[in-house]
Amino acid sequence: MKRFIAGLVGAATAVVALPASSAIAPAQAATVSFAVVDPVNALKQQFRAGRGVRLTETVRLDWKKNTTTVRRKGTLQFGPSGVVAADVVRRATSSRPVGKDIPVYVQHMINVDGKHYHCDVIPADTHLPAGKSWVRASVDRPLQKWGTVFGDQEINVFEPATLALLLRASTHRLPDQGGTQYRGTITPAELRTASRSFRETTSFGLDGKEKPGKITWRLWVNNKGLVTRLVTRDAFTDLIDDYASDTRYTDWGSKVTVTAPPADQVIDEDDVDYSTTRQTPPNAVIEQPPGS
Template sequence: MKRILAGLALASAATLVTATPAQAAPADPVKALKKQYAAGKGVRISESAVTKVSGTKTDGTVTTNGTLAFGKSGIVASDLRSGGKGASLLSAAPPRSITVGKYTYAQGGLFSQQLPDGKKWVRYPNTGIPRTGNQPLDIFRPKVLKELVSEAKSVKGGSYRGAITFGRLAKLYGEKVDKRLGKVAISYVLDVNSKGLVSRLRSQYAFDFGLLGKTTSTVNTRYTGWGSKVTVKAPPADQVIDYSELGEDSGVPQEIPDSSLDALNPVE
């Protein structure tokens, strides 16, 4: 009996030594994103968008930094600062924009020209989801993030690489795009951390519709501070003026460039 017990003890010990630890399944980026959606929480973004136009031999860079605030179903507010260098197709964004509720407030550059005394912000009706920069791939929409993850051609160490057409992206957004743009592919590299949260997204696309020549855009966005406390407030009411209150001769832009794909449609 002692020999039998000793043999069982040795066999058990050998099993413990040779057994391979179970590998934890990689975190699901979509589930990780949805867990972040809570009032008072948010994330910080830091972005660089580079546009090159061969026909004009010019290029430019637009940087965007700021904070996005979450609600139960996604982004509910944003506070962004943008800056440009050189000629760029994306430089029409205001240097500072705040979106809260039904309105977006703009300040700086053309948006601060010849405003009445005491007014520092121009208010516009909010057209939808708050601006999140110039990244065409909106990872804050679960359907889009799921597509980027599930359709990636390569997955290595939390890095997803693949491509998606503007046509497919438009369907996910519920938008329409010109057939020519719809065929253009956006290549991407999506990096997630150990918790499955997106840490970096790099996208690139190019098209040539015979207007200015070949246009190439590369957008590199970093996401930090997931789950941090975020509060975005509208500017003081006495510093705000509605665009509709400005005169016809005002040099202030009639609208704020949005993030819709429609803005990229070819111009005849």
């Protein structure tokens, strides 16, 4: 399949009983507190060179009696226009591998300076020459360019237009631990209109028409208007039974510098001979991005 897809549904409310001595006026009791900062503007204010955000993500995919769990952890670096670099480790675990597939696959990915680097940690890439662990390619391929940034989550909240779409499409707005929780449902067609990354990384159906269905989502922002969590579930493909993503965003505005792998460990993609394999795996590499 072209790409994993995502979504979710649900919510909870809580009622707190106050003692008689804590009684407040009816007008006060009816007041609810929402984040007053515009999340789209708050996102744009984060687009500063050398600053960034950290993310952790869990995706569950059920299809053909197989369950695949994908976990991502990494760091994104901003520039004036948005995300300019990313350093992420992705671990996929399959309950029932297909054919010769292994149950665990771990890949370390780095996007920086217009280049995409990937290193197969488990299993090690035995197609590479001795001493080489990383494969370098340009990021003109959409799945490499965007996949490192927002991974298996269908919705890219680092695009102001996409975030604005969610806010407009929200059917519920609830106070949540000093911030605000938004909930709603959008269609692939609506998301395609707003999201450049969605347009570039998804395809139309075999008949050339837009995929049917919907993406159900929940979005949390803190009292500064910054996104802290996105949970999604989708139901617009016959190939999978269930697809749910849960992404957390922390350390907004932290100092971030994503660097390329050591040059002596890198080989250009065009120079890799995939018709040959080595018995000795490449040099060991770290599984976690620096500072994660």
